Amino acid sequence: MTNTPLSPRPLSHLAAERRRVMSAAQLRAHGVSAAEAAAHCRPGGAWQQALPGVYLLHPGPPTSEERLHAALLYADRQPQPSDAMVTGLAALALYRFSAAPPLPSLDRIDVLVPRTRRLRSTGYVRIVRAAQEMPRAVEVTGLPVAPVARALADAVARIDDAPTVRRLLTEAVRDGHCEPTAVVRELNRLRLLTRPHVVDAVDALLAEGRALAEDRLYRMVRAHGLPEPLWNVDLRLPGGPHLGGVDAYWPDQAVAVELDTRSPRHDDDATWSEYTRKREHLERLGITVVHLTPRKLRDCLEQQAVVVRTALMAAGDRAPAAYVVVLPR
Structure with a gap:
């Protein structure tokens, strides 16, 4: 065949x-x-x-x-x-x-x-x-x-044109394409943060990301019927040391919210250690600290509102917190 x-x-x-x-x-x-x-x-x-x-x-x-x-x-x-x-x-x-x-x-x-x-x-x-x-x-x-x-x-x-770089980075964050930390991490990985025009654009990017995260936090409080907190305040012990700034604080419940907008340009471990020390100090004083990230506020706002509401409701079950002085930041 x-x-x-x-x-x-x-x-x-x-x-x-x-x-x-x-x-x-x-x-x-x-x-x-x-x-x-x-x-x-x-x-x-x-x-x-x-x-x-x-x-x-x-x-x-x-x-x-x-x-x-x-x-x-x-x-x-x-x-x-x-x-x-x-x-x-x-x-x-x-x-x-x-x-x-x-x-x-x-x-x-x-x-x-x-x-x-x-x-x-x-x-x-x-x-x-x-x-x-x-x-x-x-x-x-x-x-x-x-x-x-x-x-x-x-x-x-x-791209060597500074305005173009700034427009691209800002649009990425403003239009919700990605988080600032992800952008900065990639720029750092490609060793682009030694270029002055890129550094300037990154500063604008981080400021834009911070503003967007704060806006989402405001909307979370108001859209989900949470009590109005004191916004962007510093906490101090009476006559004592500065305890640190927080993005929102409910003095009656001794609950604070802090946004994690760390820049990957810096040593993440060192910055996180500072966050941790501040949080532990506040919690030793009886203040509950709720740690939120911009990404969580963007992707699951309702869930984050539940987290904050739970912390506020649990205040009555805790021992009274130490008295702290609240100052505008």
């Missing part, structure tokens, strides 16, 4: 593909050899080579989506993209940042790959290697995209 090889699928079927961008490996899977692909890319041909090993299956200019797919196929060189992901300004455009240029205007598309990948930047693709492990990609419009904080850091690494 003679085994007759299967005939390759006709090339006409490729025109019906949803994406008209394919790698050489994908074309081979469809029965198209490298020689046939090259023949279709000759002057006047129906195809064109978008990037090494990546083909555009029509003669016209690529769309923004096709450029992105081609960049990922080039970076991955597999039938389907797996670990490569869009980062930098292209990623921010996909996240719909108003401060990021639109995709068609970008001369380069940054693609994040593992540090062990042997690959060079070429054409409009700029390869960015992860210094450590790869982040988990976020799917945006069907494409693997770096998380906002990482994409921001990769974008900032290429």
Whole structure:
């Protein structure tokens, strides 16, 4: 019995593909050899080579989506993209940042790959290697995209214009894309906090994040019917030392709320030790300290209101707190 090889699928079927961008490996899977692909890319041909090993299956200019797919196929060189992901300004455009240029205007598309990948930047693709492990990609419009904080850091690494950096970082926090600490952590990881214009932008970012967290705390108190506290006050022992500042304080119940808006630029361990010492000192005086993070206030406001309400209701079951002086901060 003679085994007759299967005939390759006709090339006409490729025109019906949803994406008209394919790698050489994908074309081979469809029965198209490298020689046939090259023949279709000759002057006047129906195809064109978008990037090494990546083909555009029509003669016209690529769309923004096709450029992105081609960049990922080039970076991955597999039938389907797996670990490569869009980062930098292209990623921010996909996240719909108003401060990021639109995709068609970008001369380069940054693609994040593992540090062990042997690959060079070429054409409009700029390869960015992860210094450590790869982040988990976020799917945006069907494409693997770096998380906002990482994409921001990769974008900032290429931008020297201080106003642009500031607008991007501020928009990330103001529009709820991510928390300030995540952004600063990525900037620090890429060693960008030695650049004066980045440091200035980070100061504005942290101030913006602090203001948003305080606003959420105000809304939590009022929306959930909690008693009105004294806002942003310092606590002292009568004639004694300064105990520290708190963001909200209910003197009748001796309950304080403190927002954790530490900056990752500093030594987290040292700053956390200071937080802990202050909290322990206040609790030895009978003051309950509720520690809230901006992320918890953003993601589960109602749950945080329950935590505060429970602390207020439990005040009657505790021994009376020491008398403290409350001063505006």
